[in-house]
Amino acid sequence: MTSPNGGAVRTAATVPHPGAGPAAARPLAIEAVDLVKTYQVKGGSEPVRALDGLSIGVEPGIVFGLLGPNGAGKSTTVKILTTLAAADSGRATVAGRDIAADPALVRRAIGVVAQRSGADPVATGRENLLLQGRLYGMRGAELGRRADELLDRFDLTDAAKRQVKTYSGGMQRRLDVALGLVHRPEVLFLDEPTTGLDPEARTAMWEEIGRLAGDDGLTILLTTHYLEEADRLAARLAIVDRGRIVTEGTPDDLKGELHGDAVHAELVAAPADDALAVYEALGRVPGIREITVDGRRVSARADDGAAAVPAVLAALDQAGSPVAAVTVARPSLDDVYLRYAGRSFADAEGGSR
Numbered sequence: 001m002t003s004p005n006g007g008a009v010r011t012a013a014t015v016p017h018p019g020a021g022p023a024a025a026r027p028l029a030i031e032a033v034d035l036v037k038t039y040q041v042k043g044g045s046e047p048v049r050a051l052d053g054l055s056i057g058v059e060p061g062i063v064f065g066l067l068g069p070n071g072a073g074k075s076t077t078v079k080i081l082t083t084l085a086a087a088d089s090g091r092a093t094v095a096g097r098d099i100a101a102d103p104a105l106v107r108r109a110i111g112v113v114a115q116r117s118g119a120d121p122v123a124t125g126r127e128n129l130l131l132q133g134r135l136y137g138m139r140g141a142e143l144g145r146r147a148d149e150l151l152d153r154f155d156l157t158d159a160a161k162r163q164v165k166t167y168s169g170g171m172q173r174r175l176d177v178a179l180g181l182v183h184r185p186e187v188l189f190l191d192e193p194t195t196g197l198d199p200e201a202r203t204a205m206w207e208e209i210g211r212l213a214g215d216d217g218l219t220i221l222l223t224t225h226y227l228e229e230a231d232r233l234a235a236r237l238a239i240v241d242r243g244r245i246v247t248e249g250t251p252d253d254l255k256g257e258l259h260g261d262a263v264h265a266e267l268v269a270a271p272a273d274d275a276l277a278v279y280e281a282l283g284r285v286p287g288i289r290e291i292t293v294d295g296r297r298v299s300a301r302a303d304d305g306a307a308a309v310p311a312v313l314a315a316l317d318q319a320g321s322p323v324a325a326v327t328v329a330r331p332s333l334d335d336v337y338l339r340y341a342g343r344s345f346a347d348a349e350g351g352s353r
Protein backbone atom coordinates (compact mmCIF):
# COMPACT_ATOMS: atom_id res chain seq x y z
CA MET A 1 0.00 0.00 0.00
CA THR A 2 1.35 3.43 -0.88
CA SER A 3 0.39 6.96 0.08
CA PRO A 4 -0.39 9.68 -2.51
CA ASN A 5 3.24 10.82 -2.43
CA GLY A 6 4.49 7.32 -3.06
CA GLY A 7 5.71 6.57 0.46
CA ALA A 8 4.71 3.41 2.16
CA VAL A 9 1.70 3.73 4.45
CA ARG A 10 2.25 1.92 7.67
CA THR A 11 -0.58 0.41 9.57
CA ALA A 12 -0.73 1.48 13.18
CA ALA A 13 0.34 -0.98 15.83
CA THR A 14 -2.38 -2.18 18.11
CA VAL A 15 -2.73 -2.93 21.78
CA PRO A 16 -5.19 -5.32 23.42
CA HIS A 17 -8.31 -3.48 24.52
CA PRO A 18 -8.46 -3.70 28.30
CA GLY A 19 -11.32 -5.96 29.27
CA ALA A 20 -12.00 -7.07 25.70
CA GLY A 21 -11.53 -10.55 24.27
CA PRO A 22 -8.10 -11.64 23.08
CA ALA A 23 -8.94 -10.91 19.42
CA ALA A 24 -10.01 -7.28 20.03
CA ALA A 25 -7.35 -4.62 19.75
CA ARG A 26 -7.27 -0.83 19.42
CA PRO A 27 -4.68 1.14 17.52
CA LEU A 28 -2.11 2.98 19.60
CA ALA A 29 -2.76 6.73 19.74
CA ILE A 30 0.98 7.38 19.50
CA GLU A 31 3.67 4.99 18.45
CA ALA A 32 7.28 6.06 18.04
CA VAL A 33 9.98 3.58 17.11
CA ASP A 34 13.70 4.24 17.37
CA LEU A 35 13.62 7.99 16.82
CA VAL A 36 17.04 9.54 16.35
CA LYS A 37 17.63 13.29 16.05
CA THR A 38 20.92 15.14 16.03
CA TYR A 39 21.44 18.88 15.98
CA GLN A 40 24.49 20.51 14.43
CA VAL A 41 25.65 23.23 16.78
CA LYS A 42 27.16 26.34 15.18
CA GLY A 43 30.85 26.49 15.97
CA GLY A 44 30.60 23.26 17.98
CA SER A 45 32.60 20.25 16.84
CA GLU A 46 30.33 17.46 18.12
CA PRO A 47 26.68 17.36 16.99
CA VAL A 48 24.17 17.07 19.85
CA ARG A 49 22.31 13.74 19.83
CA ALA A 50 18.98 14.93 21.23
CA LEU A 51 17.18 11.62 20.58
CA ASP A 52 19.11 8.38 20.62
CA GLY A 53 16.65 5.65 19.63
CA LEU A 54 13.57 6.80 21.54
CA SER A 55 10.51 4.52 21.39
CA ILE A 56 7.09 4.91 23.04
CA GLY A 57 3.64 3.40 22.65
CA VAL A 58 0.64 5.30 24.02
CA GLU A 59 -2.76 3.71 24.38
CA PRO A 60 -5.73 5.89 23.46
CA GLY A 61 -7.65 7.82 26.11
CA ILE A 62 -4.95 8.23 28.72
CA VAL A 63 -2.55 10.89 29.96
CA PHE A 64 0.92 9.62 29.11
CA GLY A 65 3.76 11.42 30.83
CA LEU A 66 7.20 11.93 29.33
CA LEU A 67 9.29 12.75 32.37
CA GLY A 68 12.87 13.89 32.18
CA PRO A 69 15.28 16.60 33.26
CA ASN A 70 16.05 19.68 31.15
CA GLY A 71 17.73 18.66 27.90
CA ALA A 72 16.58 15.01 28.06
CA GLY A 73 14.88 15.26 24.66
CA LYS A 74 11.21 15.79 25.57
CA SER A 75 10.61 18.88 23.43
CA THR A 76 12.44 17.33 20.50
CA THR A 77 10.14 14.29 20.75
CA VAL A 78 7.10 16.58 20.76
CA LYS A 79 8.42 18.57 17.78
CA ILE A 80 8.89 15.38 15.77
CA LEU A 81 5.54 13.83 16.72
CA THR A 82 3.73 17.08 15.90
CA THR A 83 5.52 17.28 12.50
CA LEU A 84 7.41 20.49 13.34
CA ALA A 85 10.77 18.75 12.95
CA ALA A 86 11.90 15.66 11.05
CA ALA A 87 13.71 12.77 12.71
CA ASP A 88 17.02 11.64 11.23
CA SER A 89 15.74 8.07 11.43
CA GLY A 90 13.02 6.00 13.06
CA ARG A 91 9.28 6.17 12.45
CA ALA A 92 6.13 7.24 14.24
CA THR A 93 2.36 7.26 13.93
CA VAL A 94 0.03 9.68 15.69
CA ALA A 95 -3.71 9.03 15.72
CA GLY A 96 -3.02 6.19 13.30
CA ARG A 97 -1.33 8.42 10.70
CA ASP A 98 2.32 8.21 9.74
CA ILE A 99 4.08 11.48 10.61
CA ALA A 100 6.40 11.34 7.58
CA ALA A 101 3.89 10.13 5.00
CA ASP A 102 0.80 12.03 6.16
CA PRO A 103 1.90 15.13 8.10
CA ALA A 104 -1.21 17.14 7.11
CA LEU A 105 -3.53 14.43 8.46
CA VAL A 106 -1.49 14.25 11.66
CA ARG A 107 -1.79 18.02 12.11
CA ARG A 108 -5.59 17.90 11.81
CA ALA A 109 -5.80 15.15 14.41
CA ILE A 110 -3.67 16.83 17.08
CA GLY A 111 -3.68 19.85 19.34
CA VAL A 112 -0.39 21.31 20.51
CA VAL A 113 0.28 23.43 23.56
CA ALA A 114 3.91 24.46 23.19
CA GLN A 115 6.14 25.75 25.96
CA ARG A 116 5.74 29.28 24.60
CA SER A 117 2.22 30.63 24.26
CA GLY A 118 0.85 30.89 20.76
CA ALA A 119 -1.90 33.34 21.76
CA ASP A 120 -2.02 36.85 20.26
CA PRO A 121 -1.53 39.17 23.26
CA VAL A 122 -3.41 42.11 21.78
CA ALA A 123 -6.48 40.06 20.83
CA THR A 124 -9.06 39.00 23.42
CA GLY A 125 -9.31 35.44 24.69
CA ARG A 126 -12.46 34.84 22.65
CA GLU A 127 -10.93 36.35 19.50
CA ASN A 128 -7.96 34.02 19.87
CA LEU A 129 -10.24 31.01 20.07
CA LEU A 130 -12.27 32.13 17.02
CA LEU A 131 -9.09 32.71 15.02
CA GLN A 132 -7.73 29.31 15.96
CA GLY A 133 -11.01 27.64 14.97
CA ARG A 134 -10.98 29.39 11.58
CA LEU A 135 -7.49 28.04 10.93
CA TYR A 136 -9.07 24.60 11.18
CA GLY A 137 -11.96 25.47 8.85
CA MET A 138 -14.55 26.01 11.60
CA ARG A 139 -17.08 28.82 11.00
CA GLY A 140 -20.22 30.59 12.22
CA ALA A 141 -22.44 29.56 15.09
CA GLU A 142 -20.70 26.23 15.64
CA LEU A 143 -17.38 27.99 16.16
CA GLY A 144 -18.94 30.61 18.46
CA ARG A 145 -20.51 27.86 20.57
CA ARG A 146 -17.22 25.97 20.77
CA ALA A 147 -15.34 29.13 21.85
CA ASP A 148 -17.90 29.89 24.58
CA GLU A 149 -17.89 26.28 25.76
CA LEU A 150 -14.10 26.35 26.14
CA LEU A 151 -14.11 29.77 27.83
CA ASP A 152 -16.60 28.39 30.33
CA ARG A 153 -14.71 25.17 30.82
CA PHE A 154 -11.42 26.94 31.49
CA ASP A 155 -13.00 29.54 33.75
CA LEU A 156 -12.27 32.39 31.35
CA THR A 157 -15.80 33.60 30.56
CA ASP A 158 -15.42 36.76 32.65
CA ALA A 159 -12.13 37.55 30.91
CA ALA A 160 -13.33 36.57 27.41
CA LYS A 161 -13.44 40.17 26.13
CA ARG A 162 -10.14 41.26 27.67
CA GLN A 163 -6.87 41.42 25.77
CA VAL A 164 -4.74 38.39 26.57
CA LYS A 165 -1.83 40.61 27.65
CA THR A 166 -3.90 41.51 30.73
CA TYR A 167 -4.25 37.83 31.77
CA SER A 168 -2.31 36.27 34.66
CA GLY A 169 0.19 33.50 33.83
CA GLY A 170 -2.32 30.84 34.89
CA MET A 171 -5.11 32.35 32.75
CA GLN A 172 -2.81 32.52 29.72
CA ARG A 173 -1.85 28.90 30.16
CA ARG A 174 -5.51 27.84 30.46
CA LEU A 175 -6.24 29.76 27.25
CA ASP A 176 -3.30 27.99 25.56
CA VAL A 177 -4.83 24.62 26.42
CA ALA A 178 -8.26 25.80 25.23
CA LEU A 179 -6.65 26.90 21.92
CA GLY A 180 -5.20 23.43 21.51
CA LEU A 181 -8.66 21.90 21.90
CA VAL A 182 -10.81 24.12 19.64
CA HIS A 183 -10.94 21.69 16.71
CA ARG A 184 -11.58 18.65 18.95
CA PRO A 185 -8.26 16.85 18.40
CA GLU A 186 -7.81 13.15 19.09
CA VAL A 187 -4.39 13.66 20.64
CA LEU A 188 -3.28 16.68 22.67
CA PHE A 189 0.39 17.47 23.25
CA LEU A 190 1.13 19.48 26.38
CA ASP A 191 4.78 20.50 26.50
CA GLU A 192 5.62 21.39 30.10
CA PRO A 193 2.22 22.99 30.70
CA THR A 194 2.94 24.25 34.21
CA THR A 195 6.52 25.51 33.90
CA GLY A 196 6.69 29.06 35.19
CA LEU A 197 3.33 28.94 36.99
CA ASP A 198 3.05 29.76 40.68
CA PRO A 199 2.00 26.87 42.94
CA GLU A 200 -1.65 27.93 43.02
CA ALA A 201 -1.94 28.23 39.23
CA ARG A 202 -0.09 24.93 38.87
CA THR A 203 -2.59 23.15 41.08
CA ALA A 204 -5.48 24.66 39.09
CA MET A 205 -3.87 23.50 35.84
CA TRP A 206 -3.42 19.99 37.24
CA GLU A 207 -7.12 19.89 38.01
CA GLU A 208 -7.93 20.99 34.45
CA ILE A 209 -5.66 18.37 32.91
CA GLY A 210 -7.09 15.72 35.21
CA ARG A 211 -10.58 16.61 33.99
CA LEU A 212 -9.49 16.58 30.33
CA ALA A 213 -8.26 13.04 30.74
CA GLY A 214 -11.86 11.98 31.29
CA ASP A 215 -12.96 13.49 27.94
CA ASP A 216 -14.15 10.87 25.53
CA GLY A 217 -11.19 9.33 23.85
CA LEU A 218 -8.78 12.28 24.18
CA THR A 219 -5.20 11.09 24.50
CA ILE A 220 -2.76 13.48 26.15
CA LEU A 221 1.00 13.36 25.85
CA LEU A 222 2.36 15.51 28.64
CA THR A 223 6.01 16.38 29.02
CA THR A 224 7.25 17.50 32.37
CA HIS A 225 10.33 17.82 34.50
CA TYR A 226 8.28 17.85 37.67
CA LEU A 227 8.27 14.45 39.36
CA GLU A 228 5.16 15.37 41.31
CA GLU A 229 3.30 16.39 38.16
CA ALA A 230 4.02 13.09 36.42
CA ASP A 231 3.07 11.17 39.54
CA ARG A 232 -0.20 13.00 39.88
CA LEU A 233 -1.43 13.20 36.27
CA ALA A 234 0.02 10.39 34.21
CA ALA A 235 -1.75 7.02 33.96
CA ARG A 236 1.50 5.77 32.44
CA LEU A 237 4.84 7.42 32.15
CA ALA A 238 8.15 6.98 30.42
CA ILE A 239 11.31 8.38 31.94
CA VAL A 240 13.60 9.99 29.36
CA ASP A 241 17.30 10.40 29.90
CA ARG A 242 19.83 11.49 27.28
CA GLY A 243 17.43 10.93 24.41
CA ARG A 244 16.29 7.42 25.38
CA ILE A 245 13.47 5.91 27.42
CA VAL A 246 15.08 4.35 30.45
CA THR A 247 11.91 2.86 31.95
CA GLU A 248 8.15 2.93 31.46
CA GLY A 249 5.04 1.96 33.42
CA THR A 250 2.38 3.35 35.74
CA PRO A 251 3.82 5.63 38.44
CA ASP A 252 2.79 3.06 41.05
CA ASP A 253 4.36 0.15 39.14
CA LEU A 254 7.61 2.05 38.78
CA LYS A 255 7.72 2.93 42.47
CA GLY A 256 6.55 -0.57 43.37
CA GLU A 257 9.58 -2.07 41.60
CA LEU A 258 11.66 -0.52 44.33
CA HIS A 259 11.02 -2.67 47.34
CA GLY A 260 11.63 -1.28 50.77
CA ASP A 261 12.58 2.24 51.81
CA ALA A 262 14.98 4.72 50.27
CA VAL A 263 17.78 5.72 52.64
CA HIS A 264 19.58 8.94 51.67
CA ALA A 265 22.66 10.10 53.57
CA GLU A 266 24.48 13.39 53.07
CA LEU A 267 28.17 12.94 53.87
CA VAL A 268 30.21 15.63 55.57
CA ALA A 269 32.58 15.50 52.59
CA ALA A 270 32.70 13.64 49.27
CA PRO A 271 34.75 10.43 49.64
CA ALA A 272 38.22 10.68 48.11
CA ASP A 273 38.87 7.15 46.87
CA ASP A 274 36.16 6.74 44.17
CA ALA A 275 33.89 5.93 47.12
CA LEU A 276 35.16 2.35 47.17
CA ALA A 277 35.38 2.32 50.97
CA VAL A 278 31.81 3.59 51.21
CA TYR A 279 30.49 0.91 48.85
CA GLU A 280 32.39 -1.80 50.76
CA ALA A 281 31.28 -0.61 54.19
CA LEU A 282 27.60 -0.35 53.21
CA GLY A 283 27.76 -3.63 51.32
CA ARG A 284 28.45 -5.33 54.66
CA VAL A 285 25.33 -3.86 56.35
CA PRO A 286 22.57 -6.51 56.38
CA GLY A 287 19.48 -5.61 54.31
CA ILE A 288 21.18 -2.73 52.45
CA ARG A 289 21.32 -2.92 48.64
CA GLU A 290 21.37 -0.78 45.46
CA ILE A 291 23.99 1.58 46.82
CA THR A 292 24.75 4.74 44.81
CA VAL A 293 27.34 7.36 45.75
CA ASP A 294 27.08 10.68 43.95
CA GLY A 295 29.41 13.32 45.40
CA ARG A 296 28.38 13.77 49.02
CA ARG A 297 25.06 11.98 48.48
CA VAL A 298 24.74 8.29 49.30
CA SER A 299 21.53 6.43 48.47
CA ALA A 300 20.54 2.86 49.17
CA ARG A 301 17.49 0.68 49.63
CA ALA A 302 16.61 -1.14 52.83
CA ASP A 303 13.73 -3.44 53.73
CA ASP A 304 13.24 -1.47 56.93
CA GLY A 305 14.94 1.89 56.50
CA ALA A 306 14.49 3.19 60.03
CA ALA A 307 15.93 0.01 61.54
CA ALA A 308 18.92 0.14 59.18
CA VAL A 309 19.91 3.75 59.95
CA PRO A 310 22.13 3.11 63.03
CA ALA A 311 24.13 0.44 61.17
CA VAL A 312 24.43 2.70 58.09
CA LEU A 313 25.73 5.60 60.22
CA ALA A 314 28.23 3.37 61.99
CA ALA A 315 29.45 1.78 58.74
CA LEU A 316 29.99 5.17 57.06
CA ASP A 317 31.75 6.53 60.13
CA GLN A 318 34.11 3.55 60.16
CA ALA A 319 34.76 4.01 56.43
CA GLY A 320 36.01 7.53 57.19
CA SER A 321 32.92 9.23 55.71
CA PRO A 322 30.86 10.63 58.59
CA VAL A 323 27.25 11.60 57.87
CA ALA A 324 25.87 15.14 58.15
CA ALA A 325 22.20 14.19 57.62
CA VAL A 326 20.15 11.11 56.86
CA THR A 327 16.58 10.61 55.64
CA VAL A 328 14.38 7.56 55.15
CA ALA A 329 11.48 7.70 52.70
CA ARG A 330 9.05 5.55 50.75
CA PRO A 331 10.21 5.17 47.12
CA SER A 332 9.54 8.22 44.94
CA LEU A 333 9.89 8.79 41.21
CA ASP A 334 13.23 10.42 42.02
CA ASP A 335 14.38 7.04 43.32
CA VAL A 336 13.11 5.41 40.13
CA TYR A 337 15.08 7.95 38.09
CA LEU A 338 18.20 7.40 40.19
CA ARG A 339 17.96 3.68 39.67
CA TYR A 340 17.63 3.85 35.89
CA ALA A 341 19.70 6.93 35.06
CA GLY A 342 22.36 6.44 37.73
CA ARG A 343 22.11 10.04 39.00
CA SER A 344 19.58 12.07 40.90
CA PHE A 345 17.00 14.15 39.07
CA ALA A 346 18.31 17.34 40.66
CA ASP A 347 21.85 16.63 39.41
CA ALA A 348 20.58 15.76 35.94
CA GLU A 349 18.66 19.07 35.84
CA GLY A 350 21.73 21.04 36.75
CA GLY A 351 24.38 18.91 35.08
CA SER A 352 25.49 18.38 31.54
CA ARG A 353 24.29 15.66 29.21
Ligand SMILES: Nc1ncnc2c1ncn2[C@@H]1O[C@H](COP(=O)(O)OP(=O)(O)OP(=O)(O)O)[C@@H](O)[C@H]1O
Pocket (backbone or CB within 6 Å): 039, 040, 041, 048, 049, 050, 068, 069, 070, 071, 072, 073, 074, 075, 076, 077, 225, 353
Ligand atom coordinates in the same frame (compact mmCIF):
# COMPACT_ATOMS: atom_id res chain seq x y z
N1 LIG B 1 17.71 23.69 17.81
C1 LIG B 1 18.65 23.09 18.51
N2 LIG B 1 19.96 23.22 18.19
C2 LIG B 1 20.93 22.60 18.91
N3 LIG B 1 20.70 21.80 19.97
C3 LIG B 1 19.41 21.64 20.34
C4 LIG B 1 18.34 22.27 19.64
N4 LIG B 1 17.17 21.91 20.26
C5 LIG B 1 17.52 21.10 21.29
N5 LIG B 1 18.85 20.93 21.33
C6 LIG B 1 19.60 20.11 22.29
O1 LIG B 1 19.04 18.81 22.26
C7 LIG B 1 18.94 18.26 23.57
C8 LIG B 1 17.50 17.92 23.88
O2 LIG B 1 16.76 19.12 23.96
P1 LIG B 1 15.18 19.16 24.26
O3 LIG B 1 14.75 20.60 24.18
O4 LIG B 1 14.49 18.18 23.39
O5 LIG B 1 15.13 18.64 25.75
P2 LIG B 1 13.96 18.79 26.82
O6 LIG B 1 13.94 17.51 27.56
O7 LIG B 1 12.70 19.21 26.17
O8 LIG B 1 14.49 19.94 27.75
P3 LIG B 1 13.73 21.25 28.28
O9 LIG B 1 12.92 20.78 29.42
O10 LIG B 1 14.86 22.14 28.70
O11 LIG B 1 12.92 21.81 27.13
C9 LIG B 1 19.55 19.30 24.50
O12 LIG B 1 20.90 18.99 24.69
C10 LIG B 1 19.43 20.59 23.72
O13 LIG B 1 20.44 21.51 24.09
